[in-house]
Amino acid sequence: MPSLSIHAGGLDLKNPVLLAAGILGTTGASLRRAALAGAGGVVTKSVGSVPREGHPGPTIVHVKCGLLNAMGLPNPSYRDFQQEIKTARSAGVPVIASIFGSSATEFAQIARVLKADAFELNLSCPHAEKYGSELGRYPDLVESVTGAVKAAADVPVWVKLTPNTADILELGLAAQRGGADAVVAINTLKAMAIDIETGYPMLGNRYGGLSGQAIKPVAVRCVYELAGRLEIPVIGVGGISSWEDAVEMIMAGAQAVQVGTALLGGYGIFEEITCGISRYLERKSMTLEDLCGLAGRRSQ
Amino acid sequence: MKPINCIIEEVRSETPLIRTYRLDRNLNPAPGQYLMLWIRGVDEIPMSFSGQDTITVQSVGVATQAIFRMGAGSEVGLRGPLGNGFALKGNKILLIGGGVGTAPLAFLAEVAKKADISVTSLLGFRSRDDMIFQDRLEGLGETIITTDDGSYGIKGHASAGLKELNLFDYDQIYLCGPEMMMSDIISRTAEHAAKTQACINRYFKCAAGICGSCCLDPDGVRVCVEGPVLLADRLLDSEFGRYKRGPSGAKGPCRG
Secondary structure (H helix, E strand, O other): OOOOOEEEOOEEEOOOEEEOOOOOOOOHHHHHHHHHOOOOEEEOOOEOOOOEOOOOOOOEEEEOOEEEEOOOOOEOOHHHOHHHHHHHHOOOOOEEEEEOOOOHHHHHHHHHHOOOOEEEEEOOOOOOOOOOHHHHOOHHHHHHHHHHHHHHOOOOEEEEOOOOOOOHHHHHHHHHHOOOOEEEEOOOEEEOOEOOOOOOEOOOOOOEEEEOHHHHHHHHHHHHHHHHHOOOOEEEEOOOOOHHHHHHHHHHOEEEEEEOHHHHHOOOHHHHHHHHHHHHHHHHOOOHHHHOOHHHHHOO | OOOEEEEEEEEEEEEOOEEEEEEOOOOOOOOOOEEEEEEOOOEEEEEEEEEOOEEEEEOOOHHHHHHHOOOOOOEEEEEEEEOOOOOOOOOEEEEEEEHHHHHHHHHHHHHHHHOOOEEEEEEEEOOHHHOOOHHHHHOOOOEEEEEOOOOOOEEOOHHHHHHHOOHHHOOEEEEEOOHHHHHHHHHHOHHHHHHEEEEOOOOOOOOOOOOOOOEEOOOOEEHHHHOOEEEHHHHOOOOOOOOEEOOOOOEEOOOO
16 A cells, blocks of 8 residues: 655654544544544644633534534633643644634743644634634734744644635745744635524524535635645645545645544544545555645646 | 424423423434524523423523523424434333433333333432422333432432342333432442443533534543443443533533
8 A cells, every 4th residue: 555654744644634623622532532543643622821611502503515613712721731632642643732812922822831743823713703813814913923833832833724815825925934834724714604484693603614515625726826835835624525535635735634524424534535545546656745736737 | 404493382390490391393303312402592502302392401501591481482493303312122121310310211211111111210309399200200110219308209319229129120221310320320330331321411512523522531432423322331431420521621520
């Protein structure tokens, strides 16, 4: 079988299929379970500087083309999360801590104390006041937050970008200027759904983020644009639910991919995707390296 | 699935703090399954079925208080039935319930009786005034009742009723109640853990198995989709009865 191991974003990964932030990432045990199920790395639920209970329910709504969520960044704070990371790390794959804050100082404070294999900066959650995309849509803030965390942390720093902007490339370039080791694209698209029986917005928070199948073509385009211009690696995420989706995202230029909403179908998705990529590479007599960014080379 | 709109057809008071709501449709649930009840403008919370088309609610917080303000004709949204439910096995079963946890067991007893399974119940309540579904269960088989204050039946917790029973007589044991009560029963009856099914409670947010808020240590069991009914065998060396995570994901004590 062709090797799926890869060095991406400053981490050695046994395969390029990671668990995305916010999915089964509240406890060390569930992260560990994802790792044991075959994930090449796992990203935690985003943690901030103070405990948050999140938005009232409903926190998710299934729509025909995907999933809406507005969890509201529930987390016990970074002070109460180290044990969960420790448990997750016992599975032997890198654990990437997703962190959020309302300023460069708040981000840096968390990164100074929390121990993980890498940080992923949540500059892209579309439904939490004062956090996420409220900072992440401004290139100068993306650059300064990234710079502050780089100065505070001694592990790789990834920056997760929002697609809720006119030009995601500008945000990617800002992260690169700030010293990011990789960008992760994309977070959810800001969205909502209304109950037509009563007129009530369905999510407790009214607005949420759309993930799943519907956003995959958007994610592929963002990854393609970013990979074509950036010197740092791009990690692709958004609507990947099969090995074919993963191959497409890697061809767009992603060095690794993350899977989120597809976990609705269970933990088996990691093995399904990694086995599918292996068989594909074997059939095509290609390596992972040959695959990465192929679409960009084809369109030159 | 998207929430469907449902109308409350009837409200029945069981005790001052517990009411049963009958919905305008039968979702064909299995006993032990639950639904996510959307009280519009307030919250969405999990509720066990207490019958084919009923839920039994104890007033404990903002969302359940909002339900208590609703009468016949009120509309709610719901997703369900969700979760695995009890697996009905054997010819002779024992139900052990505590407080409002008696609700899914009463539903199970009726389904079991229809399948000609012999049902025995052991029910624990705080006092005579907190008793629910005594009539429903007494009509279906031998029923032993305990009250903490001794105002009815045997004085003490549900476990005080265990000495009246030979657990080897039963093919399967079904358990639902406050966590400390269930944990107490499970540890006292550990040799029967492989035939004991417990319907448990954790903090559910998504109820779809992806957010991770209900995952149980040490194996990360997603209670909202792999439960809420779990074999006691799986609970014996788990966080169950020791701690539970709240809405933020922080660990806290198990109450009740």
